[in-house]
Amino acid sequence: MTVEKILTWFYACKTTDVPENGGVCVKYNDEQIALFHFTRRNEWYATQNECPHRQQMALSRGMIGSQNGEPKVACPFHKRTFSLITGECLSDDECSIKTYEVKIEDGNVFIAVEE
Amino acid sequence: MKIVVIGNGMVGYKFCEKLVAKQSNQHKIVVFGEEIRPAYDRVHLSEFFAGKSADDLLMATADWYSENNIQLLLSDPIIHIDRANKKITSHHGLVEDYDILVLATGSAAFVPPIPGVEKQGVFIYRTIEDLELMTAYAKKAKTGAVIGGGLLGLEAAKAMLDLGIVDTQVIEFAPRLMPRQIDDAGSKILQHKLESLGLTIHTNKNTSAILGDDRITGMQFTDDTQIDVDMLVISAGIKPRDELAKQAGLAVGPRGGIMVNEQLQTSDENIYAIGECALYNNMIYGLVAPGYEMADVVVAKLTGGEKTFTGFDMSTKLKLIGVDVASFGNPFVASNEGRAIVLEDTHKGIYKRINISNDGKELLGGILIGDADAYNMLLQTCKSKVVLPPNPEDIILGSRGGSEASEGAGVASLPDDALICSCEAITKGMICSSVTDAACETVDAIKKCTKAGTGCGGCVPMIKDLMVHTMKTQGKYVRNVLCEHFDYSRQELFDLVKLKELKTYDEVLNELGKGDGCELCKPPVASILASLWNELILAKGNDTAQDSNDRFLANIQKGGTYSVVPRIPGGEITPDKLIVIGSVAKKYNLYTKITGGQRIDLFGAHLTDLPNIWQELIDAGFESGHAYGKSLRTVKSCVGSTWCRFGLHDSVSFAIEIEERYRGLRSPHKLKSGVSGCIRECAEAKSKDFGIIATEKGWNLFVCGNGGSKPQHALLLASDIDSETCIKYIDRFLMFYVKTADPLTRTATWLNKMEGGIDYLRNVVVNDSLGMAAQWETEMKLHVATYECEWKAAIETPEIRKRFSHFVNAPEEKDPTVKFDEMREMKKAKEWK
Numbered sequence: 001m002t003v004e005k006i007l008t009w010f011y012a013c014k015t016t017d018v019p020e021n022g023g024v025c026v027k028y029n030d031e032q033i034a035l036f037h038f039t040r041r042n043e044w045y046a047t048q049n050e051c052p053h054r055q056q057m058a059l060s061r062g063m064i065g066s067q068n069g070e071p072k073v074a075c076p077f078h079k080r081t082f083s084l085i086t087g088e089c090l091s092d093d094e095c096s097i098k099t100y101e102v103k104i105e106d107g108n109v110f111i112a113v114e115e
Numbered sequence: 116m117k118i119v120v121i122g123n124g125m126v127g128y129k130f131c132e133k134l135v136a137k138q139s140n141q142h143k144i145v146v147f148g149e150e151i152r153p154a155y156d157r158v159h160l161s162e163f164f165a166g167k168s169a170d171d172l173l174m175a176t177a178d179w180y181s182e183n184n185i186q187l188l189l190s191d192p193i194i195h196i197d198r199a200n201k202k203i204t205s206h207h208g209l210v211e212d213y214d215i216l217v218l219a220t221g222s223a224a225f226v227p228p229i230p231g232v233e234k235q236g237v238f239i240y241r242t243i244e245d246l247e248l249m250t251a252y253a254k255k256a257k258t259g260a261v262i263g264g265g266l267l268g269l270e271a272a273k274a275m276l277d278l279g280i281v282d283t284q285v286i287e288f289a290p291r292l293m294p295r296q297i298d299d300a301g302s303k304i305l306q307h308k309l310e311s312l313g314l315t316i317h318t319n320k321n322t323s324a325i326l327g328d329d330r331i332t333g334m335q336f337t338d339d340t341q342i343d344v345d346m347l348v349i350s351a352g353i354k355p356r357d358e359l360a361k362q363a364g365l366a367v368g369p370r371g372g373i374m375v376n377e378q379l380q381t382s383d384e385n386i387y388a389i390g391e392c393a394l395y396n397n398m399i400y401g402l403v404a405p406g407y408e409m410a411d412v413v414v415a416k417l418t419g420g421e422k423t424f425t426g427f428d429m430s431t432k433l434k435l436i437g438v439d440v441a442s443f444g445n446p447f448v449a450s451n452e453g454r455a456i457v458l459e460d461t462h463k464g465i466y467k468r469i470n471i472s473n474d475g476k477e478l479l480g481g482i483l484i485g486d487a488d489a490y491n492m493l494l495q496t497c498k499s500k501v502v503l504p505p506n507p508e509d510i511i512l513g514s515r516g517g518s519e520a521s522e523g524a525g526v527a528s529l530p531d532d533a534l535i536c537s538c539e540a541i542t543k544g545m546i547c548s549s550v551t552d553a554a555c556e557t558v559d560a561i562k563k564c565t566k567a568g569t570g571c572g573g574c575v576p577m578i579k580d581l582m583v584h585t586m587k588t589q590g591k592y593v594r595n596v597l598c599e600h601f602d603y604s605r606q607e608l609f610d611l612v613k614l615k616e617l618k619t620y621d622e623v624l625n626e627l628g629k630g631d632g633c634e635l636c637k638p639p640v641a642s643i644l645a646s647l648w649n650e651l652i653l654a655k656g657n658d659t660a661q662d663s664n665d666r667f668l669a670n671i672q673k674g675g676t677y678s679v680v681p682r683i684p685g686g687e688i689t690p691d692k693l694i695v696i697g698s699v700a701k702k703y704n705l706y707t708k709i710t711g712g713q714r715i716d717l718f719g720a721h722l723t724d725l726p727n728i729w730q731e732l733i734d735a736g737f738e739s740g741h742a743y744g745k746s747l748r749t750v751k752s753c754v755g756s757t758w759c760r761f762g763l764h765d766s767v768s769f770a771i772e773i774e775e776r777y778r779g780l781r782s783p784h785k786l787k788s789g790v791s792g793c794i795r796e797c798a799e800a801k802s803k804d805f806g807i808i809a810t811e812k813g814w815n816l817f818v819c820g821n822g823g824s825k826p827q828h829a830l831l832l833a834s835d836i837d838s839e840t841c842i843k844y845i846d847r848f849l850m851f852y853v854k855t856a857d858p859l860t861r862t863a864t865w866l867n868k869m870e871g872g873i874d875y876l877r878n879v880v881v882n883d884s885l886g887m888a889a890q891w892e893t894e895m896k897l898h899v900a901t902y903e904c905e906w907k908a909a910i911e912t913p914e915i916r917k918r919f920s921h922f923v924n925a926p927e928e929k930d931p932t933v934k935f936d937e938m939r940e941m942k943k944a945k946e947w948k
Contacts, residue, residue: 013923021621022659022666024923025930032932035923040621040631050932054947057675057932061663065633067599074634076663076671078569081634092563 007101007112015107023073025049025060026111033100033111034060036084038071045084046100046111051075053095116142118417119203119213121193121359123148125157126390126406127219128174133414135183142417144185145211147203149192150242153177158403161270163246164277172243196363198383215385217413218373220356222391222401226349227262231325237347240271249348253278256345260284260334262322263350264292266433271350272314273436284315284342286334288351291318296431296442300459301482304466308438308485311464355392355399368394377423379413387413400427428498432483432490438464439487444480444497445470453479456508460485467511469493476502478510527584535581536574541567546578550585558582574824576859580868595857598635601628605783606855609643618648620660638662639858642745645781646853649901651908652744652781653915664743667919668905669725672718674933674944677725679705679717680742681732682778685752685770685790686713695735703728706941712749712787714740719942721929726916729906738904739779745859746781750774751789753797755809763809766792769838773807776842777849779902783856783865786849801829804862805845810834814841818848818876821863830866830873833881843892847880850891 012026012035020039025032032049049057054077062073064084071084081090087097101112118134120127123146131144148154155172163172170176180187188209195204202212224239226232236256238249253259259280261272264287275283285292291302292309306316325347326333333343355372366374366382372394379387379395389409391401400406405427415422430443448455448470458467465485471478478497483490489511496503496510503510531544545565555561558579562568568575583593595604603611608627617623623640624632632640637660645652652658652665664670669677681696696715700707703724705717720728729739742748752770756762770790777786789800790807800806806817812835820829833844856865869875878884909915920926935942 017923019659019918020656025921027922027925027928030931032922032930038631040624056673056947057930058663058671061667061671063634063637063659063662064631065600065637066631067633069630071631072633079634080569091559092566092569 006115008115009103009110009112012109012111015104015109018109021064023060023062023064025057028111028113031113032057032060034062034073035102035109035111036060036064036073038064038084041071043071044102044104044109045071045073046102047073047082047084047087048098050097051077051080052089052097053078053080059097116214116417117212118142118144118215118217119211120144120146120217120219121203122219122221122356122390122392123150123154123187123189124219124221124390125154125174125403126221126410127217128154129407130217130219130389130410130414131180131183131185132175133410134417135185137414137418145213146180146185146187147191147193147205148187148189150244151190152243153180153187153189155243157241160240160243160246161274161277163243164250164274169243193359196359196386198363198386201385213385215387215417218360218381218386218388218392219390219410220359220388220392222353222355222399224349225352225354227322227351229322229325231327231331232349234325234327235330236327236345237325237331237349240267240274240348240350246274249274249346250278252346253280256280258282258284258344259346259348260286260342260344261348261350262286263352264289264316264318265295265350265352266293266431266435267353268350269293269309269435271348272309275346275348276313276436280346281313282315283313284317284344285309286320286322286336287316287318288321289318292316293440296446297440297482297484298447298468300457301466301468301484304459304461304464304484305435305438305440307461308464309436312436312438314436353391353399353401355394357392360386360388360392368397372399375424377425378416379409379424389413395424396426398426400429402427402429402431405429428494430480430494430497432487439483439485441483441487441490442481443490443494444478446480446482448479456511458508458511469507469511471503471507475505475507478503478507481511535577536565536567536569539566539569541565543581546581547585550582551589556582556586556591576857576864577825580864597639597858598633600624600630600632600636601640603627605639605643605857608640609647609854612640612643613647618644618650619654619656620644621656632660634662638665638745639783641665642781642783642858649898651903652905653909658915658918665745667722667725668739668743668909669720670743672944673947674719674935675930676719676721676933676944678742679720679725679728679732680710680714680740681737682740682774683714683749684774684778685750685767687752687767687771692735692737695732695737699728699731702731704942706943710749713751714749716742719935719944721933722919722921723927723929726910726919730910733904733907733910739906741779741905744779744781745784746779747774747777747786747788749787751787751798751800751803753790753792753795755790755792759792761795762792763811764792764814766790766798766807766809769807769814770798772838773842773845776899777845779905780849780853780898782849782853784859784861786862802826803829805829805848807841813837816841816844819862819866819873821861823861825863827863827867832873832877843888844880846895847883847888847891848876850894851876851879851887 018024018037023034023036026035034047034049036045049060051059056077058076062076064073072081074081082097087099089095103110154174191205191207193203194206204210224241259275261268264285272285321337323337324335335341357367357373360373361367373388373392375388375393375395381388390406412422412424432441453470453472455470467483469481533543535543549555549561549564553564555564568578586593596602641660700717706719708716710716750770750773752766755766787803788805789798789803791798791800792809801817802820802822806829808815815834816832817829818832821827921930934945
């Protein structure tokens with residue numbers, strides 16, 4: 001049996017609202033989602049905004065980059081890095097973050113959340 | 116077996132401690148002490164005056180003895196030993212039999228037979244009771260004297276100063292101070308130093324009488340001179356407490372001391388003597404370390420081990436009234452045994468002597484006064500008979516010309532147990548073994564393996580140095596590159612970016628790197644671009660390459676809010692500007708604190724409020740303080756000649772000029788500076804990256820100092836220069852640093868790693884040995900001419916201003932997760948887990 005997740009796409013912002021190779025924080029009800037435009041790779045990613053290390057709402061203000069080709073974000077507080085694809089922590093094995101799907105339509109950014 | 120210990124001093128206690136640790140409860144232990152307290156730390160007796168209580172000085176509490184089944188009987192000296200029946204009798208009439216008897220009776224102060232020693236106001240310096248008596252008497256004394264200029268005598272003199280007797284004289288019978296440890300020349304330096312601290316010192320002075328009726332009023336000397344004193348402490352040496360042993364018929368030395376063999380046995384095999392009462396090989400060991408060693412030998416013997424006492428190294432290092440004094444090995448070598456190399460700096464009060472064997476290969480001993488930093492290294496060299504380098508003088512002079520200075524010398528010299536990461540308590544040894552044993556060859560791998568550097572991250576540059584150093588010692592080739600995306604060092608990258616005239620992070624990555632960059636290479640590249648082109652750091656394309664703090668022109672703080680630090684050049688501020696800071700802080704509910712750099716930090720600002728806060732500050736004439744950037748922070752100053760009665764020059768004006776010249780200069784790490792108006796150095800300029808101190812003739816320029824986790828005093832680069840020359844040298848110095856240092860390397864570390872050290876640096880900056888001076892000065896001129904306040908630009912540019920919101924889709928809303936607690940009528944960030 002497969003459990004199908006029901007995804008809801010919501011409108012986040014315009015693509016031009018997000019800085020190149022950087023992130024912004026999107027509000028969805030009480031959730032905070034970090035949205036990144038990896039312009040260099042022409043890719044979009046979304047993760048939870050909270051860094052699990054010290055529970056700080058900061059990942060959207062972090063620097064993005066890659067490690068052996070894997071796209072990642074570094075928390076501005078203590079430089080823990082997380083994979084933007086899997087949400088796994090690349091600096092230690094203790095914590096991971098939630099990731100979200102992103103799609104672009106006509107210059108608008110949509111993020112998928114589970115209902 | 117029943118063991119009785121006579122004496123509960125430091126050595127007697129240590130014997131119990133070691134015995135208990137070796138074999139608990141197998142022996143019955145009884146201890147007699149004559150003082151009212153259990154053993155206390157006599158070595159640090161003078162701390163009694165610095166506010167320590169008698170309890171603080173205890174080696175262990177009375178409970179410790181009972182917890183370990185040791186019967187402790189205090190205030191009860193032993194008066195008789197019956198060796199035939201193996202019994203002892205105490206003053207209170209207790210009779211105790213023993214299988215093994217340990218004498219740890221210690222020593223007493225030696226009081227020379229001077230007429231009048233019984234008078235009131237004459238003290239010895241030995242027990243806490245002596246100190247209590249001195250303290251009570253000192254209240255009515257104005258002048259004091261100490262007989263004895265040895266170790267203990269000088270300690271006693273310090274005690275007198277601590278008691279508030281400013282006029283204290285030291286009387287030494289020998290021609291010099293500390294005659295057993297140091298030579299004439301060293302003694303002169305020490306004497307000079309102590310005199311500058313307020314002590315009066317007489318050598319070659321023999322006391323013939325103590326004057327006064329009931330209480331002391333003065334002293335008479337054999338050279339027919341007299342002095343008036345209200346109080347006297349006699350500290351002329353020790354005599355071993357051997358009277359009980361003597362009475363029991365044990366062998367004692369002609370000048371005192373209970374004779375013992377290598378196992379510390381007296382002439383009765385069931386009786387041992389340890390500590391200052393024992394005479395081994397015609398020598399009394401008047402230090403605590405050999406006493407502990409003796410205790411260890413006896414414990415080993417009683418618990419079935421094998422150990423012998425064959426003498427002990429009497430090397431010592433101590434701080435006497437703030438002056439380092441050390442002597443090791445054989446401090447006085449006769450001319451047929453070896454030769455001495457002596458460094459004497461009467462200006463700084465430093466004296467160093469090393470004695471080397473006639474073939475120049477072995478270190479026999481030496482003396483260090485005023486600066487004993489090299490003591491441990493020299494002691495080890497001496498003890499383990501390490502073969503000396505061809506120029507043995509280097510070991511006290513330091514390598515001149517710097518040919519010996521090697522990369523990472525700073526970390527290499529640290530001991531293995533040195534704490535590198537204090538957040539996670541990781542030592543140097545643990546980091547090095549992660550490199551050797553776990554094959555960690557990147558900083559990230561070390562972080563993952565040891566957790567070092569995962570807390571505040573302040574130790575990461577040191578971790579990198581240790582890794583590079585360890586890999587080099589393993590014979591591995593280490594290339595100092597930025598990260599996986601750039602195969603260049605920062606210095607190489609700096610030159611290439613300039614040559615190719617690259618202006619954005621992406622251009623640099625395309626031309627010189629690979630992949631997508633990361634948090635390791637983005638900030639240094641952004642810093643290089645800012646240093647080279649001096650364009651606004653938030654220009655499009657480079658903004659997201661900045662570290663979070665630079666990106667939002669503020670320091671991110673616990674909880675996700677930011678701090679605001681306006682520039683207050685030289686620490687000078689008008690009342691009106693103070694009022695503005697106060698009202699802005701009030702309006703935006705900010706926590707305010709004076710920083711160490713003489714400015715005011717406003718904490719707890721929401722990201723959304725930053726542009727409005729800065730708008731108000733800028734309207735009132737403030738500008739960015741760059742507290743968030745790897746750039747010039749503050750130029751601290753003392754009040755200088757405009758107000759201070761000692762000031763030689765106007766340090767505040769010069770500090771303002773310096774701060775305004777270099778503000779905004781992006782560099783590998785933050786830069787701090789200070790200007791002091793006279794030698795008193797109230798601005799602490801010598802702890803700064805560059806510090807300026809006024810002299811009669813101009814300024815002295817010091818460079819590469821540091822506070823922080825590895826404090827280091829700045830070194831003199833040039834002396835007695837005028838303001839113009841001073842600025843010229845700083846221009847060159849800063850440009851050289853900005854171009855060549857590794858990322859996150861402060862000037863102190865940069866210099867430590869520089870081949871040739873300060874001499875090389877001076878050659879480059881002052882003598883222009885690289886021929887770069889003119890170019891660097893031009894570049895600095897460009898920096899000064901193109902400087903603009905980043906915050907002003909940010910609030911005037913709508914596009915940039917827009918970025919200061921927490922939610923992209925709800926720009927007016929603040930982050931609801933930000934929480935504060937209250938403390939002392941202000942707020943603080945909510946504690947994180």
